[in-house]
Amino acid sequence: AQTVTQSQPEMSVQEAETVTLSCTYDTSESDYYLFWYKQPPSRQMILVIRQEAYKQQNATENRFSVNFQKAAKSFSLKISDSQLGDAAMYFCAYSKETSGSRLTFGEGTQLTVNP
Template structure:
């Protein structure tokens, strides 16, 4: 079974600075998806960024980018120019490309932005 680990329960960063959230995962599969989701106090899970394992290039979405290290099974999220609206819980998630369609989530990292 796949597992996802987020070792940072809480992180904080100054507004406009850069922060990196860590995620590691364990799988025996070679083809899969990885995601970062954001959950603000409204509870709505919002997809931030996704990475397909067969793609070597790291995904980027505006101020959000990932560092995907397949051999190390590491998938960190970098947020540049942090904004107050980035404050939320962030979840790393894994999904098989074949077979089981469920998302396997990490425990989450609560990100605080200091003005």
């Protein structure tokens, strides 16, 4: 079974600084998808960024980028120019390509942004 591990239960960053959240996963598949979801105090799950395993280029979305290392099964999220609104729980998630897109989530990293 696939597993997703987030080894940092909590992280903090100063406003305007950069922070990196770590995620590792275990799979025997060659084609799959990785996601970072954000969950603010409102509880709403919001997609931050998505990476296809067959793409070598790292995904970017404005201030958010990933470092995808397929051989190492590592998928970290970098947040640049951190803003107060980035404070949230961040979840890394994995999906096989052919499984009806069932997501397997990590346990989350609580990010605090200090003014």
